[in-house]
Amino acid sequence: MKSFASDNYAGVLPEVMDALHAANVAHARSYGADAITARVSAQFREIFSAGAEVFFVFNGTGANVLSISSATQSYNAILCADTSHIYCDESSAPETFTGCRFFPIPANEHGKLTPEAINERLIRKGDVHYAQTAMISITQSTEYGTLYTADEISAIAQLAHAHGLYLHVDGSRFFNAAAALGCSLADISVNAGADILSLGGTKAGMMYGEAVVVFNKGLNKTIAYKHKQVMQLASKTRFIAAQFEAMLANELWRKTATHANNMAQLLYKSLSAHEGVHFTRPVQANALFAEIPRHWYEPLQEHFPFYIWKDNTHEVRLMCAWDTMESDIASFSAAINELSKTAVPA
Amino acid sequence: MKSFASDNYAGVLPEVMDALHAANVAHARSYGADAITARVSAQFREIFSAGAEVFFVFNGTGANVLSISSATQSYNAILCADTSHIYCDESSAPETFTGCRFFPIPANEHGKLTPEAINERLIRKGDVHYAQTAMISITQSTEYGTLYTADEISAIAQLAHAHGLYLHVDGSRFFNAAAALGCSLADISVNAGADILSLGGTKAGMMYGEAVVVFNKGLNKTIAYKHKQVMQLASKTRFIAAQFEAMLANELWRKTATHANNMAQLLYKSLSAHEGVHFTRPVQANALFAEIPRHWYEPLQEHFPFYIWKDNTHEVRLMCAWDTMESDIASFSAAINELSKTAVPA
Amino acid sequence: MKSFASDNYAGVLPEVMDALHAANVAHARSYGADAITARVSAQFREIFSAGAEVFFVFNGTGANVLSISSATQSYNAILCADTSHIYCDESSAPETFTGCRFFPIPANEHGKLTPEAINERLIRKGDVHYAQTAMISITQSTEYGTLYTADEISAIAQLAHAHGLYLHVDGSRFFNAAAALGCSLADISVNAGADILSLGGTKAGMMYGEAVVVFNKGLNKTIAYKHKQVMQLASKTRFIAAQFEAMLANELWRKTATHANNMAQLLYKSLSAHEGVHFTRPVQANALFAEIPRHWYEPLQEHFPFYIWKDNTHEVRLMCAWDTMESDIASFSAAINELSKTAVPA
Amino acid sequence: MKSFASDNYAGVLPEVMDALHAANVAHARSYGADAITARVSAQFREIFSAGAEVFFVFNGTGANVLSISSATQSYNAILCADTSHIYCDESSAPETFTGCRFFPIPANEHGKLTPEAINERLIRKGDVHYAQTAMISITQSTEYGTLYTADEISAIAQLAHAHGLYLHVDGSRFFNAAAALGCSLADISVNAGADILSLGGTKAGMMYGEAVVVFNKGLNKTIAYKHKQVMQLASKTRFIAAQFEAMLANELWRKTATHANNMAQLLYKSLSAHEGVHFTRPVQANALFAEIPRHWYEPLQEHFPFYIWKDNTHEVRLMCAWDTMESDIASFSAAINELSKTAVPA
DSSP states (O other): OOOSSOTTSSOOOHHHHHHHHHHOSSOOOSTTOSHHHHHHHHHHHHHSOTTOEEEEESSHHHHHHHHHHTTOOTTEEEEEETTOHHHHSSTTHHHHHHOOEEEEEOOOTTSOOOHHHHHTTOOOTTOTTSOEEEEEEEESSOTTSOOOOHHHHHHHHHHHHHTTOEEEEEETTHHHHHHHHTOOTTTTTGGGTOSEEEEEOTTTTOSSOEEEEEOOGGGTTTHHHHHHHTTOOOTTTHHHHHHHHHHHGGGHHHHHHHHHHHHHHHHHHHHHTOTTOEEOSOOOSSEEEEEOOGGGHHHHHHHSOOEEEETTTTEEEEEOOTTOOHHHHHHHHHHHHHHHHSOOOO | OOOSSOGGGSOOOHHHHHHHHHHOSSOOOSTTOSHHHHHHHHHHHHHTOTTOEEEEESSHHHHHHHHHHTTOOTTEEEEEETTOHHHHSSTTHHHHHHOOEEEEEOOOTTSOOOHHHHHTTOOOTTOTTSOEEEEEEEESSOTTSOOOOHHHHHHHHHHHHHTTOEEEEEETTHHHHHHHHTOOTTTTTGGGTOSEEEEEOTTTTOSSOEEEEEOOGGGTTTHHHHHHHTTOOOTTTHHHHHHHHHHHGGGHHHHHHHHHHHHHHHHHHHHHTOTTOEEOSOOOSSEEEEEOOGGGHHHHHHHSOOEEEETTTTEEEEEOOTTOOHHHHHHHHHHHHHHHHSOOOO | OOOSSOGGGSOOOHHHHHHHHHHOSSOOOSTTOSHHHHHHHHHHHHHSOTTOEEEEESSHHHHHHHHHHTTOOTTEEEEEETTOHHHHSSTTHHHHHHOOEEEEEOOOTTSOOOHHHHHTTOOOTTOTTSOEEEEEEEESSOTTSOOOOHHHHHHHHHHHHHTTOEEEEEETTHHHHHHHHTOOTTTTTGGGTOSEEEEEOGGGTOSSOEEEEEOOGGGTTTHHHHHHHTTOOOTTTHHHHHHHHHHHGGGHHHHHHHHHHHHHHHHHHHHHTOTTOEEOSOOOSSEEEEEOOGGGHHHHHHHSOOEEEETTTTEEEEEOOTTOOHHHHHHHHHHHHHHHHSOOOO | OOOSSOGGGSOOOHHHHHHHHHHOSSOOOSTTOSHHHHHHHHHHHHHSOTTOEEEEESSHHHHHHHHHHTTOOTTEEEEEETTOHHHHSSTTHHHHHHOOEEEEEOOOTTSOOOHHHHHTTOOOTTOTTSOEEEEEEEESSOTTSOOOOHHHHHHHHHHHHHTTOEEEEEETTHHHHHHHHTOOTTTTTGGGTOSEEEEEOTTTTOSSOEEEEEOOGGGTTTHHHHHHHTTOOOTTTHHHHHHHHHHHGGGHHHHHHHHHHHHHHHHHHHHHTOTTOEEOSOOOSSEEEEEOOGGGHHHHHHHSOOEEEETTTTEEEEEOOTTOOHHHHHHHHHHHHHHHHSOOOO
């Protein structure tokens, strides 16, 4: 099966598999006290900032919950987009583990938060009856496959810091964002004022593993303890570190993420020609959102699984991955061609 | 480095690496909806029982917390050995996630719970002022490397069920236990009355991954939701499932666990000859506990890391793994030989 | 001071003080095992339904958290109005204690939820990535002093039950609602399909104390344990029970709540004459919402404290209590008369 | 009924009832912003220390949970006596709200913690796998009715502070302790090094209400928010404050607590004469512990309820209250006299 359902349907990059092999020698100290983890942590510091601390975790929800828990007491609140993964797709894990309230901020039509929208919720500071906001969380690239520019992130960071809040970036597709923007990883995180980053590896072509990268030293006091407590400390951490080492070496991530982004552009162009396809969001990274006729769902999904985003408007999501090929897109486009010729069922 | 510190210092079995490669083809549905996961789940049902449900998770703490959360409300209590991993080595993750109280039951000198010791805490049922016991958790093999026989587990299960409690088995070294006892995996879990099992993969030679195996259908109502909520649902689940498939194929686990257990016996024999070494627990699986002179710590650990268990009595833990070699044991024994000849420092 | 700030600024009804005296004789079993509690519980069953169970608690947040916790597992979600007390005024207590997600439903202009608005969020049932809705919570009378009719509650209850959800009524001003609607307490709770009710005593003229009344037997399994766990089980419960006994005797609550409601109507009439006062919500119980000139805030609040609801629109809340007097309203109206004559400051 | 079951079976002191009446005039700001609360808070500062902050709460469990939550993150642990109320009688409220682990320290035969016993658990600091101890909690007077001297508290406080830990005193019967020791309230709290105190009012003769008194300014940062979050912020706080004002005026508490303590001594003397009564703990405050023949339970409890502490040894608890009278003791003693004459049932 080749699918447009999610980049987590894809397998593992060959370079990452090689790195796993290379790491599989002899014994290594467990729980991150090994040499590979030390080496890759240093690499993170070079890439992001001299004071950055990295904590390797298993999955994206774990990365987000760890990030949030490092900055909060249980009476705090987090502001996030109403479309965000932490609000829509992580069950109530964030509440259960942190005890905090999550306030949804209406995302704009591109799935992004604006300082204006955030500002509406910066209320009742010091009021004990109201969960006290401690953090703003944004997603890069967003759940709609759109991008915050470095300046947009800066503006939100400045707003956050002016109100004594931390800025978290949920970057499960952060590599796609940096590749699309043609910037460094630091440009849209630490250099733009982010305090902590969930850096995704799995969707980018790793087998498993994400990284929480801490830029604000104020968040370093407790996070090592929470890392274990949130059930995200791997005993054989070396195998997560080794995968990231492969991703970072010669910016492999940029090559593979650029490929996925390019495939999304190609898919966009292929489908734009079709009358039945109406794109609903700008295509900026590796995701596409479009309304298609409902009777196309079944025949299309039989061969090319995808997500139905909003059933009432027939909006679907198509996602390209590191291994999406031009031929996949050609086949998909051909299938739509066929469907376009069939009559709408009565 | 070759160490006796922990079996989680060891790397990954070649058969498991091969399975990871084999699983890395094409796209697969995420979050456990893939074909490999379905196939391996069926394998679990064959091995354990027709009604068993399996949930693949990332690590041991995650497996235990998921197991416990499937059986509890926040006003409940869990009875566990005062030496158990969930009580001593998982931070307060169990409490934070479940809200429950954990009552430590004094383990006997072999690190095991007895029905008599458990019975002492089966008190105040129905008293709203007292956290209501819902579950008993035992470890197989125990933190002291000792084993519960199937009959011993049965006796605890009967006590549990007579009081309306669930029995959980923390089996991070369950393969070592079954190998040492020469029995099937079912014999010391579902057939002995256990309701839920944390089945360890990582320490047995996998890269990452454990399995929560549910035998009691009463625990199946909520566990799929908790699986996600507890941050243990892998997007690329197929790679955990594939590792277990390799472990279960032709009982690979029995071969490798038996090897580790045999190495522990060999180490026991080698060290028994030394006057300075006083074994403190029976050697039944792959762990050894012994008191050694404190001035041996440093020179020994330089080449062969191990855990200092109780500093006041100089009790140390030596752990054998799937890759421990006879030559490792010979080297270690030789090093002790040398140390035996040196005078005790003033 | 006499204020329009909140009905919890008022003191205690003389009949309630008398009941406290009458209850203060000899010893009584603690934690609700006393004779008064038994007697008043029977009274609740007569008033509501033969199967109703009552749990006396200290305050409104406690009542709501207990109600919610009786119906939920930690992966659940609760739907509530975006204007509701549990969403806006109880810190993150609901999340911290239950672990659940709270989804805000946009209230209509009268501060009420409609089946249509609720229906929008009845999504993703069975999806483990999404906190699973277990309960709908409405407020009667609402935070805007408006009322749900029995039929409106019925319609929401039917929607809830059709989706396997519980209906909770936050009734911190439930007496005011029943008095205004001229109905029984049962008419707008158990008879309308509510599963559990937070029945407010404090704002109605008690010193402290609320009651959680359980109608749905399915919620009775765990609530007694949660009652203690949520820190709301009073050792001298008899003194809460006795206060409720006074409130319920000869429907004292109806007399005093009707008075408060009548005072609200009188205040409405008095202020309606003023050009500067623009009422923003219908006045149906004991609360009034109106926009007034901002330069009136300070001189008015000096003598008659009130809440500023929305600073940007100059919307204020005026609340009448059991002890509001016609003369208080006359004085307030006179003060506004004076202010109307003064020029707007430049 | 007059009972020896618990001092929370007793009613309310007349002086406290008078204070409730006196507080019931006009309107007062809610949630502790009223004049009485301000006045009584000042009184607390005079009695304890100039920097003390007081937070009025509803009940003892609330006081303890608030105290603990003010000092902890969710990965922390609290050391407490295995016999303590927070460990044995507060369900799992402490865990559910704080997320922390509670480690039971074996109390000595007098129900007290010693620095030596505590020291055994001051282990694994900085180890992320182990819940990190943040606080020691002791009870004064203890669950066995015994007393810590000021020096004993000092020694524990010094140990705590030397290890960077806070010392909490659970003082649900703190007035009885100070009365029995003939010292000031400050002597055995702030002056002895305690960081935070749960000061009990209910068992001392109030209707409801306890106070959390914070001495260590480091604990003041978050406690106001947690006060609300833990569901312990009363809207009509003035009525709790007023009760404490009555208790503190002219040290009413000392008079009434001394009476209860004296009654305990009288009961001790009366019963010591009986062969069948074997006292098991020193009688130092208002509680007595004794082993009595099991067949006495029923006839005695018919008229004088008491708690069976340890059924296996027939140890019972007898508690004197502010309203215990010499005649109650005479009646009880006479009843035992009668029982002594009856034969043991076959």
